[in-house]
Amino acid sequence: MNWKRAMIAAFTAVPVIGLLAWGLTRDPNNIPSPLPGRQAPAFTLAVFAPGQGDLRRPIGDTVSLAALRGKVVVMNFWASWCLACRDEHEALSTVARQYTGQPVQFLGVLYNDVPDKGRAWIAEMGGQSYPSVDDPGARVAIDYGLYGVPETFFLDAAGRVAYKHTGPVSPGIVRLKVDSLMAAAALQAALDTGKVAPAVDTSLGKAR
Amino acid sequence: MIRLRGLMRAACGGAVTLALLGVSARAQQPELPAAPKGAPQDSGALRVQVQGTLTDAQKNDVGLENKTKEVASELSQQMRTVVKEQLAAGKSEQEVKDYFISKYGEWILLQPQAHGFNLVVYALPIVLVLGGAGLIVLLVRRWTAVPATAGPGTDDVS
Numbered sequence: 001m002n003w004k005r006a007m008i009a010a011f012t013a014v015p016v017i018g019l020l021a022w023g024l025t026r027d028p029n030n031i032p033s034p035l036p037g038r039q040a041p042a043f044t045l046a047v048f049a050p051g052q053g054d055l056r057r058p059i060g061d062t063v064s065l066a067a068l069r070g071k072v073v074v075m076n077f078w079a080s081w082c083l084a085c086r087d088e089h090e091a092l093s094t095v096a097r098q099y100t101g102q103p104v105q106f107l108g109v110l111y112n113d114v115p116d117k118g119r120a121w122i123a124e125m126g127g128q129s130y131p132s133v134d135d136p137g138a139r140v141a142i143d144y145g146l147y148g149v150p151e152t153f154f155l156d157a158a159g160r161v162a163y164k165h166t167g168p169v170s171p172g173i174v175r176l177k178v179d180s181l182m183a184a185a186a187l188q189a190a191l192d193t194g195k196v197a198p199a200v201d202t203s204l205g206k207a208r
Numbered sequence: 209m210i211r212l213r214g215l216m217r218a219a220c221g222g223a224v225t226l227a228l229l230g231v232s233a234r235a236q237q238p239e240l241p242a243a244p245k246g247a248p249q250d251s252g253a254l255r256v257q258v259q260g261t262l263t264d265a266q267k268n269d270v271g272l273e274n275k276t277k278e279v280a281s282e283l284s285q286q287m288r289t290v291v292k293e294q295l296a297a298g299k300s301e302q303e304v305k306d307y308f309i310s311k312y313g314e315w316i317l318l319q320p321q322a323h324g325f326n327l328v329v330y331a332l333p334i335v336l337v338l339g340g341a342g343l344i345v346l347l348v349r350r351w352t353a354v355p356a357t358a359g360p361g362t363d364d365v366s
Contacts, residue, residue: 031313031315032313033312033313034309034310034311034312034313035311041311112282112283112286137286137289138282138283138286139286139290141283142283142286142287142290142311143311144311145311145312145313146283147312148283
């Protein structure tokens with residue numbers, strides 16, 4: 001009789017404990033986005049912070065995703081009131097400068113903030129190498145399923161969302177993602193022009 | 209006497225179980241604030257959950273039907289605007305829902321849709337209530353059963 005009760009208790013407890021253990025392995029802050037693999041939502045936004053050097057874009061100039069086709073795009077949503085954005089600012093700015101002249105576009109998108117405050121913040125942080133655009137009403141942010149800032153989206157050369165990073169992004173991750181997307185774009189371009197014969201199944205690369 | 213004591217135990221056990229089930233059911237059905245006056249009727253059933261991850265202070269759970277004044281997250285207000293605009297543009301409630309699901313995943317819905325694995329959320333309470341009721345019946349029958357060694361005088365022997 002006792003062994004029966006023990007079995008019932010075990011059968012009841014094991015699933016509950018298993019569920020709790022499984023829950024402990026998951027990061028509650030990491031909510032998967034449905035966007036990676038899909039075409040990135042289109043946008044046309046105005047520049048409010050120009051950037052520096054060769055990456056500079058005039059204030060008021062519009063940046064549209066359609067015009068960036070063929071480039072890897074790194075979209076970083078940020079705000080002047082966001083403390084975590086301070087952690088990644090220098091890394092992003094430095095890495096963006098390193099990719100000058102390559103088919104990569106770094107773009108800051110101001111989220112729920114005022115352009116004047118955004119510019120003041122950039123000045124306080126010692127400048128930003130790449131341009132930032134304003135997103136009035138957070139329309140583009142909602143289109144990208146933004147939960148908060150900072151969040152960084154990596155778009156491939158075909159305009160698809162390849163990866164979304166939540167929280168401050170490290171220079172290593174930025175380089176890794178940008179390099180891999182640039183390599184994929186170069187390979188695809190070579191395949192399209194017939195310069196490289198496909199030796200392996202490239203369907204996986206196309207699916208991304 | 210044994211029967212009476214068994215019935216009392218069963219009644220007490222049943223009352224506690226029902227009270228627990230009641231508390232559980234109440235906990236599973238959070239009280240949502242009423243829709244603000246003047247809100248479009250066709251947005252009544254649409255509830256979008258927004259968990260702002262801006263800062264710790266801004267973390268909150270709100271429904272679309274929350275009163276605007278009580279909504280701390282700016283993003284939730286902007287989402288409301290998007291919902292109203294899409295409804296005004298002639299999109300159906302389901303199309304608006306689908307738009308938000310396509311951007312945020314089903315997580316954005318306050319109430320999960322009843323399909324696939326989500327059915328567990330809807331089926332589990334029913335299963336638990338039925339299981340609890342079955343358990344109560346089983347225990348009542350066991351507690352109120354007349355022992356076989358009730359002694360002479362019973363009409364078992366005939």
